[in-house]
Amino acid sequence: MSHPVSPLAPKTITALPAVAGVRFATYAAGIRYQGRTDLMVAEMAPGTTVGGVFTKSLTASAPVDLCRENRKKGAARVLVVNAGNANAFTGKKGVAAVKTTVDAAVATFNCAPSEVFVSSTGTIGVPLPAEKIAAALPEAKKALSGDKASDAAHAIMTTDTFAKTATRTATIDGVNVTIIGFCKGAGMIAPDMATMLAYFFTDAKIDAPTAQYLAASAAEKSFNCMTVDSDTSTSDTLLLFATGQAKHAVVGHPHDPRLADFKAKLTDMMIELAKLVARDGEGASKFIEVKVTGAEHDKAAHRIAMSIANSPLVKTAVAGEDANWGRIVMAVGKSGERVDRDKLAIKIGGVDVARDGEAVPGYDETPVVAHMKGQEIVFEVNIGLGFGAATVWTCDFTHGYIDINGSYRT
């Protein structure tokens, strides 16, 4: 299945530099797709630490179960990701397929089983032919290179219409470190073909609990502030690998002030990638930013913003270029958070359209209509109660989404 590139795609895909201590390889294992790479392997230097966060789904896949377990040990040597089959809801066969992959990785790369991380994305409910992965690993090993991170970003795509990559240079204790990251996903989820996976690699020297804190806190401010269709995947996985090859002294506490720049850069690149996922949302024709202020507290603001971003009526109105702020009011009202109808204020594209619980009398619709015709839509909602603020990103809800998701799996 292939779809035209999203009209919201960036003009160029960021090329990823090498990171000391990581090598990548891709391979066409023929798991589901023919004639394209569908497998990526990353080999990390001994001493690499890892942090990660995973789907909150209670029907998480077997690969997610493995990553969650191995993450606790905090050490990583190998990451294996395949596209085309999610190995989710595959019962005992799914657990066996993960074991086949881990065993092959241990044999090929001479590491501990707890140092292997595995992700699978694609159709669910179909047993994964892990023997194809096992057979590919020795071949992939021969092809390993520090320059192939961008290839890896391509190999894990499913319904994605473009590869999503980002990089930053941060300074720790006066030493430059590199961070690269890539992710795939065209829905917060569409479990039979596209779920969200995100991987970050850095040569920074940080211990595993610190890596865990950095991964979790940056994800909270980025990927957790993005939604395409409100459907949560069984496979969502985000991992941060730190090879420790940089020349600074090890950082062993997440609140160490030496991490300030790294933390900011990591969060920033995760936000960049999260926005790219929304831009590649299935059928998306417009990118939407929802900014909520004046809520009771930040969590309330986040829930209100997500209620707006997930509302089918708000999203179809945007697809129809309709500045329908009444639906924003509706979505605020159903969020469950404290609001006062008569204190709400709403801006669309920077123009005040509602204030004190009613339409701004005689506001000029012309700039608002023009804004709605653009590709970047901004909704601002002031709840008028407190200092809670949050920003989330999403896309509109179009005929393309119905086309993509209503088509038979075969």
Next chain:
Amino acid sequence: MSHPVSPLAPKTITALPAVAGVRFATYAAGIRYQGRTDLMVAEMAPGTTVGGVFTKSLTASAPVDLCRENRKKGAARVLVVNAGNANAFTGKKGVAAVKTTVDAAVATFNCAPSEVFVSSTGTIGVPLPAEKIAAALPEAKKALSGDKASDAAHAIMTTDTFAKTATRTATIDGVNVTIIGFCKGAGMIAPDMATMLAYFFTDAKIDAPTAQYLAASAAEKSFNCMTVDSDTSTSDTLLLFATGQAKHAVVGHPHDPRLADFKAKLTDMMIELAKLVARDGEGASKFIEVKVTGAEHDKAAHRIAMSIANSPLVKTAVAGEDANWGRIVMAVGKSGERVDRDKLAIKIGGVDVARDGEAVPGYDETPVVAHMKGQEIVFEVNIGLGFGAATVWTCDFTHGYIDINGSYRT
């Protein structure tokens, strides 16, 4: 705006009989629609009691605020409902418009202000020209008749493609009583044009707290088990009026065994109407019943069933006639309720497709494919943990929904 009649509409619309103590009138007040009735008035006999439930939205409309207040007093004489303008998010003007309507009803029908109930449905954020309603009431009064309940059901339609009516005869203490009901709504909500309103009238002699209990408990098992698009209205209103004209002794306790038949019939007709709303869901091409069993408790089952019924991916799969049970697994997983991936079982159209957390090996897809091509889709999910059960109803998610909700308001 008019749309073709839903393919899921019943072959005939149930005609509503007269109920002793209630008279109806309709009127073309020209509030928004031209050339059709858009106002209904019901006059109830002195001594009529009332119960009701309302939207949980925290941005509820001014008419909802009024009904919620007056409901507490428990007595009703007049109901006034207009279509075309929801009088929601209209600030102080909205409160004033409600007062204008109530004052006119008091003057016209010689009742107390607390005995007047008002609903408005249609566009939100536009001031309601209540003077048109006030002017219409004396005219409407002249036209009152016990036989016009069906006309009333038509007058309150917005994006509805058919009128939704139901009736039952119940026995209380050996005496036959009549219940009629009608509702409008083509979305659990689409706030600028369609919200859910439901009214029930009976000649049963029951006190107000009993009416309240009956309305709330039947709504819980019917309308609260139905969703079109997960968007909650600012205007949802359900009212049960009991005129007390029947010849049985007054019933003053909701658990009085004499109410058993009435309670069952009222719940049954609310379920009938709730299903009709799903059948008229915006753009609907298929009606979906989701039955969950084996959950920890009934509330958990309800939340899991609603998570499935609200999932855009499940609903677009149904639109595409795709028996995509993987998306059902996803929706179960994101519900937040306790589940065990490896105990889940799923039937589609009565056929076992998944069991023990994986696909049933070699199940026959032929009857499942045939089922998905039909108009009545049944999903059964057994969680395998306890005895919690729930059934909910919804419709699929089609291009029609995008068309209806993406079009500009003007």
